[in-house]
Amino acid sequence: MGNAVVHxxxxxxxxxxxxxxxxxxxxxxxxxxxxxTAIDTRGGHGINGGIRKSLTGAPWSTFYVETDDLQxxxxxxxxxxxxxxxxxxxxxxxxxxxxxxxxGLMVGxxxxxxxxxxxxxxxxxxxxxxxxxxxxxxxxRFYADLFGWTVDSSGFPGYAVVDPLSGRGIQGGIGGGxxxxxxxxxxxxxxxxxxxxxxxxxxxSRISAPGLIALKxxxxxxxxxxxxxxxxxxxxxxxxxxxxxxxxxxxG
Numbered sequence: 001m002g003n004a005v006v007h008x009x010x011x012x013x014x015x016x017x018x019x020x021x022x023x024x025x026x027x028x029x030x031x032x033x034x035x036x037t038a039i040d041t042r043g044g045h046g047i048n049g050g051i052r053k054s055l056t057g058a059p060w061s062t063f064y065v066e067t068d069d070l071q072x073x074x075x076x077x078x079x080x081x082x083x084x085x086x087x088x089x090x091x092x093x094x095x096x097x098x099x100x101x102x103x104g105l106m107v108g109x110x111x112x113x114x115x116x117x118x119x120x121x122x123x124x125x126x127x128x129x130x131x132x133x134x135x136x137x138x139x140x141r142f143y144a145d146l147f148g149w150t151v152d153s154s155g156f157p158g159y160a161v162v163d164p165l166s167g168r169g170i171q172g173g174i175g176g177g178x179x180x181x182x183x184x185x186x187x188x189x190x191x192x193x194x195x196x197x198x199x200x201x202x203x204x205s206r207i208s209a210p211g212l213i214a215l216k217x218x219x220x221x222x223x224x225x226x227x228x229x230x231x232x233x234x235x236x237x238x239x240x241x242x243x244x245x246x247x248x249x250x251x252g
Contacts, residue, residue, distance in 0.1 A: 002148035004169035005129050007064035008049035008185045012240035015053045021202050026124040041118045043125025061242035063129045063185050064108035070097045080142050103133040105183040128186040129172035136176035159219035178211035186245040192234040195246050199236040207235040
């Protein structure tokens, strides 16, 4: 059994604009606490998240992987070529840490009681995580070794579907060697283009990643026999510069 991806987060030195941005863009329910805003996506499935005042002053966005031992996981990440960004930190009710993988992509760790599932409602659910590094094989090997994930790249080496085999959290994908590098999550939306346009209206900006889009389309064709499933993906930077992705199951 691998470690589950159970939470996502974004942050900035001034977290206020991000609260307004994500609440408006995705219809999420937001509950404010000192220095932190809890997100219930109201998507009915997937994972919840949070918006935090940055502990370093720099903007950040990532997903969090559950672990029973923060320090042991940080040590293991370092032994595999990563580095510690934030040591184990008790936030009151939860303990977190952050590390960077061999590409410098930041991922969170959390040791806490089980988080409540997203409530049912009109919000956009967060249902997929993704790591895209400079070298697909190296990135896949790092996360498989660190978290015990099943990363089968035999069908298509450039992008592998990841099943943590934890029975909790969300699945994702790990690939690389294209025109972007990131570790982030995807919200499932009704229309990618409309969501990206709205993100721009709210102060965000689109990210162009044609190489990654082509890679994922080829991966779906190789793994499932066809890429004609209507899936469309897109990415944006929020007003603080954090990367966030979206997808839909439209007709194009």
